[in-house]
Amino acid sequence: MTTPVPVCVEAVLESQIQEVRVEGDGQDIQEVYAPQLSMSENLAKLANKIDFYKDECEEKGKPTSEGEKESEEEKATTFQPSLWPWDSVRNKLKASLTEMSVLLDVLNIAKRKNYMVLDQVSQPAPDPKTALQLASKKQALTTSANILMNSAERLKKSQAEGTSKHNDFHIELLKLRQNWRLKKVGNTILGDLSYKTAGSRFWQGGTFEVLKTTTSTSTEPEGSVTKGGLEVVIPNDLRGVAYIQVEVKSVPEKMDLTSAIMRLPSELGTVHTGTYWQQKLQAAQNVLFCKEIFSQLAREAVQTNSSVPHLVVGNQIITNVFPGIQLSIILCHSTGKEKNKRPPPAPPKLDHNHVLEHSLHQLLRELHYKNIHYPPPHPVTAMIGVSKKRRMAGPLAMCRQDLLEMADNESLLEQVIKQTKHHVLRQKTMGVLDRYAITLSDPQLANHWNCVNSSLESSCRVLITSQGYDLRIWHSFMVHIYVDKIKVITREGRVLILSYEEKELEDFILWQISQHQISVSQNLCRLMGWHMLNTTGALGVSDLESSATASALVMASPNHNKALAIKSGPSTGTKVFIQSCPKENQSRIVTKDEKWSFVGCEFQEVDMNKFEGRNFPSKLETLMAVLTRTAT
Amino acid sequence: MMDPQLAQALKAAPTNEYLLQGSILDSSLEVLLCRLKGLCDHADSPEEKFVDHEMVYAIKNASIPQPLQYSVRHSLVQPENWQLRYLGHSEMGDKSRHTLIRNCVDVATSDNVLQFLHEVGFRLDHEFVVKGFYFHKGRMKVTVSKIFKMMQQGHTTDNLESIVPSYLVELSVLATAGQDAIAEDMKNFAEQLKPLVQLEKIDHRRLQATGT
Numbered sequence: 127m128t129t130p131v132p133v134c135v136e137a138v139l140e141s142q143i144q145e146v147r148v149e150g151d152g153q154d155i156q157e158v159y160a161p162q163l164s165m166s167e168n169l170a171k172l173a174n175k176i177d178f179y180k181d182e183c184e185e186k187g188k189p190t191s192e193g194e195k196e197s198e199e200e201k202a203t204t205f206q207p208s209l210w211p212w213d214s215v216r217n218k219l220k221a222s223l224t225e226m227s228v229l230l231d232v233l234n235i236a237k238r239k240n241y242m243v244l245d246q247v248s249q250p251a252p253d254p255k256t257a258l259q260l261a262s263k264k265q266a267l268t269t270s271a272n273i274l275m276n277s278a279e280r281l282k283k284s285q286a287e288g289t290s291k292h293n294d295f296h297i298e299l300l301k302l303r304q305n306w307r308l309k310k311v312g313n314t315i316l317g318d319l320s321y322k323t324a325g326s327r328f329w330q331g332g333t334f335e336v337l338k339t340t341t342s343t344s345t346e347p348e349g350s351v352t353k354g355g356l357e358v359v360i361p362n363d364l365r366g367v368a369y370i371q372v373e374v375k376s377v378p379e380k381m382d383l384t385s386a387i388m389r390l391p392s393e394l395g396t397v398h399t400g401t402y403w404q405q406k407l408q409a410a411q412n413v414l415f416c417k418e419i420f421s422q423l424a425r426e427a428v429q430t431n432s433s434v435p436h437l438v439v440g441n442q443i444i445t446n447v448f449p450g451i452q453l454s455i456i457l458c459h460s461t462g463k464e465k466n467k468r469p470p471p472a473p474p475k476l477d478h479n480h481v482l483e484h485s486l487h488q489l490l491r492e493l494h495y496k497n498i499h500y501p502p503p504h505p506v507t508a509m510i511g512v513s514k515k516r517r518m519a520g521p522l523a524m525c526r527q528d529l530l531e532m533a534d535n536e537s538l539l540e541q542v543i544k545q546t547k548h549h550v551l552r553q554k555t556m557g558v559l560d561r562y563a564i565t566l567s568d569p570q571l572a573n574h575w576n577c578v579n580s581s582l583e584s585s586c587r588v589l590i591t592s593q594g595y596d597l598r599i600w601h602s603f604m605v606h607i608y609v610d611k612i613k614v615i616t617r618e619g620r621v622l623i624l625s626y627e628e629k630e631l632e633d634f635i636l637w638q639i640s641q642h643q644i645s646v647s648q649n650l651c652r653l654m655g656w657h658m659l660n661t662t663g664a665l666g667v668s669d670l671e672s673s674a675t676a677s678a679l680v681m682a683s684p685n686h687n688k689a690l691a692i693k694s695g696p697s698t699g700t701k702v703f704i705q706s707c708p709k710e711n712q713s714r715i716v717t718k719d720e721k722w723s724f725v726g727c728e729f730q731e732v733d734m735n736k737f738e739g740r741n742f743p744s745k746l747e748t749l750m751a752v753l754t755r756t757a758t
Numbered sequence: 759m760m761d762p763q764l765a766q767a768l769k770a771a772p773t774n775e776y777l778l779q780g781s782i783l784d785s786s787l788e789v790l791l792c793r794l795k796g797l798c799d800h801a802d803s804p805e806e807k808f809v810d811h812e813m814v815y816a817i818k819n820a821s822i823p824q825p826l827q828y829s830v831r832h833s834l835v836q837p838e839n840w841q842l843r844y845l846g847h848s849e850m851g852d853k854s855r856h857t858l859i860r861n862c863v864d865v866a867t868s869d870n871v872l873q874f875l876h877e878v879g880f881r882l883d884h885e886f887v888v889k890g891f892y893f894h895k896g897r898m899k900v901t902v903s904k905i906f907k908m909m910q911q912g913h914t915t916d917n918l919e920s921i922v923p924s925y926l927v928e929l930s931v932l933a934t935a936g937q938d939a940i941a942e943d944m945k946n947f948a949e950q951l952k953p954l955v956q957l958e959k960i961d962h963r964r965l966q967a968t969g970t
Contacts, residue, residue: 498800500894503808506899510894520866521868
């Protein structure tokens, strides 16, 4: 008999390769091994491999059909089983005895620790961090305690205050219901602050929740508005304050639109948490409205194919109205949260356009109105939402062109751009006219703006007068300003169309002034009994004017021995020439009549600056008076 | 052969009328109008009135016992608006369907449509004047109207006699085929008018059967 050799039964001490890393150019190959399994892990792994179901099937299946057959066959070889009636009973008893002994063995093994130790198969749980658990438990307890305490306090308060608080809430709710749409869903009261019922089709809803306030009023800051027992909860994206800001800026022509910086004014109003619900709801509604305007404009800016590209950057829409003039529409929305982080600097002076902002609001309201106000159908069986003109399109046999025109719907953005163009043009025209009115003293300009105008059309009458002579002699023209052109109508009824360029209007004004000087001279001539010899509105001789043409007038004194020529040009100014008659000239003349004495005489320029007088007509009057007197 | 564009346009045209009807007594008119004003879209403007004159023309066909009928309507408020309307067979459907559905083709015409119908062979069957109020909510059209009998043919303004002391209330939507979601909306709207007026789908054939 040999001495017993202990055989250690355990897994081969080999680590499994988990991963093979190839580094570099395939030279360096590294094998990453999986960590060794512990005994229990190994057992668990092996246990996983056992198909318990299979064993069960074999054990259970055999006694019923196959097992019996096998045993019968066995018995048939040893002794005749069919001859013994208790055979099946014996078999069953034998099987149960085997089971019992196996069970006993298992129990023995389990009970007496010298054979086998039963260990938990599963991996040991990570050791609990007791400190953390304790802390979290403590926190949970304190929060729940706080909740309980608060509710108890609330209950106490509501009991103490009795019914007064309760009524307060209901009265407030009644007031709220008179102004806002409310409905009850389950236990909550929901309201709607959107413009849907007014015809809006904006995707964003404006649902708010109505709550009963139960917080103590003592914590509120002093001076806050006394609010009732009602609180409204507004969705996050509608909180704060928003507005649409429209700016019309002149930018250098070469500037790239994309380089325009996006900026948000730092100072925006905030809604305090303590404000009355009415103001809160109104602010939220305004936020919603501004958002709708902006999203509508942004959609149109992207969709429309215009020659001028519209740019939508973040919360800003930029477009060019005229070369060098940029329109930017900005949606400003502050939720009021940023304010807490840093104190805002002093509000910068924003150069924005109130009128256009207002008209944007107006345009969207109009759109809303159109959405729900259909023209009434007549007869009543006719389709709704169709205008009378459209209904009559069939019977009147309208052509495709007419129908297309009818379908043409001007977008919000287009309308705003038009208004902006008109606005810019009006400002420019005003600037030019005012500048001339201020700088010119001879003659003078007076602008009379019509108080009746529209957002796309305005007009102005410009009077040109000379001081002291303005009762009888004046020159005027009308200026009509449209979207991108200016129409001027002169006194004679001549109509000129000018573009948005300032220079064109300036040239026109200068030309009108030169015309005015001639008409003043004509008038003086008539008044003082001089004879007008020749007048022309477009002088073909002399220096060329930078724009338009000069006009001229030649007149003779009452007794025909002196003649004056006046030339007035837009750029060269007014010049007066006198025809002087040299003495020797008289001898050359064939006819003795005095009126022929001027023929062939030269004109000499008169220095009008040497004359006394406030303006050109008074100087001319002096000159004419002198000439009339010397002649007699 | 029909122009494909026209065929497409006709396919897109709304030809199905979803209809609910009810009636109220004259005395409760004010209350219903008030409710409708609150529910419908143009709450801020005064209610829209209408006066229409309807003439129903029929032509007999030897093969079909039922005469073919066309109704010509023209507004007495805007007299230049004429309309020719064909109403198809109305489908009651089963309980799951909330409204009556009938085929309906409306054509705007000029005023000489009467002459045209005469020349084609139609004869005037009956005529009446409808006066009432019109409301709308979205695509839904609500009319509250009273039907007047014309004592003298062709006189639409005088010699009118009301037939019954009640108003006919109709809720209708014109839509393309297969838009059954509308029926649901209409049912909900009818629910909101419930105590004031009971709007239901009314089988006209049964009415005709009891009438004869």
